[in-house]
Amino acid sequence: MATRRPLITLTSDFGSADHFVGAMKGVILSICPGAQIVDITHELRPYEIAEAAFTFGEAWRWFPKGTIHVAIVDPGVGSARRPIVAEAAGHLFVAPDNGILTSALAQPKAKAREVTKKSYFLRTVSTTFHGRDVFAPLAAHLAAGVRPAIMGDLVADALRLRIDKPGQTSKRQWTGTILKIDRFGNVITNFKLSEFPWIATNRFVLTVGFEQVSVLAGHYAECEYGELYAIAGSSGYIEIVLRESSAARKLGVAAGAPVDLMGWAREDR
Amino acid sequence: MATRRPLITLTSDFGSADHFVGAMKGVILSICPGAQIVDITHELRPYEIAEAAFTFGEAWRWFPKGTIHVAIVDPGVGSARRPIVAEAAGHLFVAPDNGILTSALAQPKAKAREVTKKSYFLRTVSTTFHGRDVFAPLAAHLAAGVRPAIMGDLVADALRLRIDKPGQTSKRQWTGTILKIDRFGNVITNFKLSEFPWIATNRFVLTVGFEQVSVLAGHYAECEYGELYAIAGSSGYIEIVLRESSAARKLGVAAGAPVDLMGWAREDR
Amino acid sequence: MATRRPLITLTSDFGSADHFVGAMKGVILSICPGAQIVDITHELRPYEIAEAAFTFGEAWRWFPKGTIHVAIVDPGVGSARRPIVAEAAGHLFVAPDNGILTSALAQPKAKAREVTKKSYFLRTVSTTFHGRDVFAPLAAHLAAGVRPAIMGDLVADALRLRIDKPGQTSKRQWTGTILKIDRFGNVITNFKLSEFPWIATNRFVLTVGFEQVSVLAGHYAECEYGELYAIAGSSGYIEIVLRESSAARKLGVAAGAPVDLMGWAREDR
Numbered sequence: 001m002a003t004r005r006p007l008i009t010l011t012s013d014f015g016s017a018d019h020f021v022g023a024m025k026g027v028i029l030s031i032c033p034g035a036q037i038v039d040i041t042h043e044l045r046p047y048e049i050a051e052a053a054f055t056f057g058e059a060w061r062w063f064p065k066g067t068i069h070v071a072i073v074d075p076g077v078g079s080a081r082r083p084i085v086a087e088a089a090g091h092l093f094v095a096p097d098n099g100i101l102t103s104a105l106a107q108p109k110a111k112a113r114e115v116t117k118k119s120y121f122l123r124t125v126s127t128t129f130h131g132r133d134v135f136a137p138l139a140a141h142l143a144a145g146v147r148p149a150i151m152g153d154l155v156a157d158a159l160r161l162r163i164d165k166p167g168q169t170s171k172r173q174w175t176g177t178i179l180k181i182d183r184f185g186n187v188i189t190n191f192k193l194s195e196f197p198w199i200a201t202n203r204f205v206l207t208v209g210f211e212q213v214s215v216l217a218g219h220y221a222e223c224e225y226g227e228l229y230a231i232a233g234s235s236g237y238i239e240i241v242l243r244e245s246s247a248a249r250k251l252g253v254a255a256g257a258p259v260d261l262m263g264w265a266r267e268d269r
Numbered sequence: 270m271a272t273r274r275p276l277i278t279l280t281s282d283f284g285s286a287d288h289f290v291g292a293m294k295g296v297i298l299s300i301c302p303g304a305q306i307v308d309i310t311h312e313l314r315p316y317e318i319a320e321a322a323f324t325f326g327e328a329w330r331w332f333p334k335g336t337i338h339v340a341i342v343d344p345g346v347g348s349a350r351r352p353i354v355a356e357a358a359g360h361l362f363v364a365p366d367n368g369i370l371t372s373a374l375a376q377p378k379a380k381a382r383e384v385t386k387k388s389y390f391l392r393t394v395s396t397t398f399h400g401r402d403v404f405a406p407l408a409a410h411l412a413a414g415v416r417p418a419i420m421g422d423l424v425a426d427a428l429r430l431r432i433d434k435p436g437q438t439s440k441r442q443w444t445g446t447i448l449k450i451d452r453f454g455n456v457i458t459n460f461k462l463s464e465f466p467w468i469a470t471n472r473f474v475l476t477v478g479f480e481q482v483s484v485l486a487g488h489y490a491e492c493e494y495g496e497l498y499a500i501a502g503s504s505g506y507i508e509i510v511l512r513e514s515s516a517a518r519k520l521g522v523a524a525g526a527p528v529d530l531m532g533w534a535r536e537d538r
Numbered sequence: 539m540a541t542r543r544p545l546i547t548l549t550s551d552f553g554s555a556d557h558f559v560g561a562m563k564g565v566i567l568s569i570c571p572g573a574q575i576v577d578i579t580h581e582l583r584p585y586e587i588a589e590a591a592f593t594f595g596e597a598w599r600w601f602p603k604g605t606i607h608v609a610i611v612d613p614g615v616g617s618a619r620r621p622i623v624a625e626a627a628g629h630l631f632v633a634p635d636n637g638i639l640t641s642a643l644a645q646p647k648a649k650a651r652e653v654t655k656k657s658y659f660l661r662t663v664s665t666t667f668h669g670r671d672v673f674a675p676l677a678a679h680l681a682a683g684v685r686p687a688i689m690g691d692l693v694a695d696a697l698r699l700r701i702d703k704p705g706q707t708s709k710r711q712w713t714g715t716i717l718k719i720d721r722f723g724n725v726i727t728n729f730k731l732s733e734f735p736w737i738a739t740n741r742f743v744l745t746v747g748f749e750q751v752s753v754l755a756g757h758y759a760e761c762e763y764g765e766l767y768a769i770a771g772s773s774g775y776i777e778i779v780l781r782e783s784s785a786a787r788k789l790g791v792a793a794g795a796p797v798d799l800m801g802w803a804r805e806d807r
Contacts, residue, residue: 007302013721016579016580018718019773021577022547022597022600023597024600025547026599026601026602029601038294039577041288043285043286046722047782055287058291059295062291062292063299075758077757079757079760126771128757128770129771132772183282183284183289218347218396219346219396220345232397244315273571276571278563307567308559308560308577309557309563310555312554324557326557327560328560331565331670332564333567449556452558488616488617489614489616490614501665502666503667503671508666
């Protein structure tokens with residue numbers, strides 16, 4: 001059986017129109033010619049770390065163990081923020097220490113190291129493009145077999161964001177937030193159906209902007225055109241959807257906006 | 270000689286900014302680590318199946334025999350619409366049964382099966398993301414060597430769209446439609462030069478919006494700036510073009526709009 | 539040790555929403571199934587050859603020697619402009635002869651050939667899509683081991699653009715230009731810090747649009763929000779930046795606009 005080629009995924013806010021992603025791929029393949037590079041996305045919104053943490057978190061977990069993931073949204077590039085190599089759930093992660101790895105660091109037994117061994121960077125490191133000069137080379141060296149432990153010491157304080165838990169404001173009320181607007185204009189909230197399972201059987205009202213949503217649909221084709229519905233999205237979060245159209249545009253909301261949930265048992269009215 | 274790696278192409282309206290495509294790639298590589306994944310496009314317009322069928326049709330036929338193609342525009346996800354595996358022209362296809370495979374099903378001896386063997390899906394299937402939970406795993410199992418016949422029975426009624434034939438409205442007049450506006454603003458009509466070969470030698474008038482086009486140019490550099498021309502596009506269809514600019518913007522038209530063709534022999538005036 | 543798979547990069551203005559890129563990949567893999575295809579970008583601005591030459595130049599040089607690069611922005615497709623295969627710095631290049639290869643042809647001992655051997659094109663060559671019919675097959679044949687010398691004779695006059703040198707207008711003044719606006723709205727000028735090293739230590743004023751910039755920041759996090767700074771970009775060029783925002787939007791400028799530099803020694807005031 002042939003040796004499996006090491007797999008590296010790339011996630012960033014570098015966009016697709018510039019040389020940034022191409023330069024990173026070139027650096028990786030120069031250091032580890034056998035690497036297989038897979039793009040997750042380069043269209044993360046610039047500087048939006050919380051949204052990036054969500055998107056990256058919903059993608060990396062589907063890859064096989066042993067995959068090396070590079071995740072970069074990096075407004076602090078060139079400053080003192082640390083480059084991190086993490087190990088979690090059998091995957092490896094390379095990223096700036098700014099919260100983008102929150103979903104990985106939440107795994108049991110996750111470990112993070114501050115990379116201090118500069119011999120695994122490019123020889124010359126610019127102050128503005130660590131994707132090419134720091135993170136791509138680190139991933140390529142990991143792919144080539146370098147052990148994380150050689151790159152730097154464990155740190156306990158790698159940054160984790162606290163974004164994915166709604167807060168309870170009264171017995172029957174919670175305040176959450178919009179994690180992301182997806183391609184289709186679906187509004188992904190941070191209410192997990194698994195944590196609010198009564199949404200499926202009891203009465204609820206989700207308030208977003210000036211609109212209220214109180215019906216949970218099973219799938220898109222069940223929804224009336226033009227009406228807002230809640231739906232249990234593929235990430236496990238409740239989404240607000242508008243059939244074959246953009247709920248976000250109708251609601252006039254963006255990632256980060258608040259979402260209020262009120263709920264009560266049917267017999268409780 | 271090394272065994273060739275199985276080749277899987279991906280075509281969808283999932284966009285490039287979300288986790289959708291990354292999750293699909295992860296699922297594929299988890300099931301079939303040796304697969305080679307090639308993106309065709311993920312920027313198909315949401316829900317526009319006819320346009321998607323055209324774009325996908327112009328791409329898949331250039332790949333080598335044996336390629337497995339996943340094509341997804343799927344407004345009916347979660348409803349009763351069937352998942353299909355098709356075989357045509359030596360290629361394999363995985364898609365929802367909604368017409369997106371029209372170009373493949375038009376091939377001689379094309380076969381389509383409704384996939385009913387749920388063991389080739391992910392264990393848990395969401396109601397909103399069959400790209401990840403149904404179609405990616407099917408493609409990966411095909412790549413790993415599972416035969417289509419094992420996945421489900423042949424069906425004769427897989428959906429085919431009837432979009433690519435202009436209708437004749439009088440002796441010298443036909444009504445067609447715009448298949449797609451491409452990146453450059455070229456207006457791709459559904460008039461095939463091979464079916465209307467006299468366009469190259471006789472008089473014709475194409476009417477689109479409020480404009481008429483009556484000159485067929487050989488290539489872009491032959492066109493005067495600012496003037497609309499017909500050109501025999503690389504897909505075999507007549508396109509309306511505006512040199513180094515957008516004919517679609519000048520015409521104010523979109524995919525699906527009507528195009529009228531009038532033609533007569535030169536000596537016939 | 540396994541034979542390394544031949545590596546082909548793709549750079550174009552074909553966009554990501556059409557069948558163009560997919561068709562090219564299919565053609566390449568039909569001719570050379572073992573090729574590894576890496577996208578640099580397909581979002582170059584249509585017809586903008588100078589900008590494309592810059593972007594491509596900043597990407598290809600990071601790939602390993604032996605890589606085959608296809609670069610296409612081709613407003614002259616179908617006309618008499620020549621298809622070129624070039625060899626430079628141990629890399630191979632396939633492109634229309636319109637200046638997009640300027641950075642490669644500037645390398646010591648660079649060689650360019652006009653491809654005249656039409657057996658390395660597709661059998662039928664359209665007048666509008668040489669990416670699929672000419673350049674993809676050439677790259678695939680190179681990947682399959684065909685030597686450039688067999689494809690055509692050396693030419694000395696392959697087109698080179700003269701865009702990257704500012705002109706001196708007086709003892710202390712130079713006029714340059716904007717090479718590109720990047721994803722983040724950073725304004726990349728054609729002033730190289732290595733050619734104007736005194737910018738780092740002496741007084742200078744960069745004038746772009748109605749604004750003047752006279753402070754060189756070390757990295758983004760050093761910059762005050764809302765203020766314009768010069769920064770030594772990762773390509774070696776001076777960029778005008780606005781922290782976590784778009785300098786280009788604030789300045790109202792686009793690629794090709796003029797940039798004036800005035801400089802004098804500190805003691806010289």
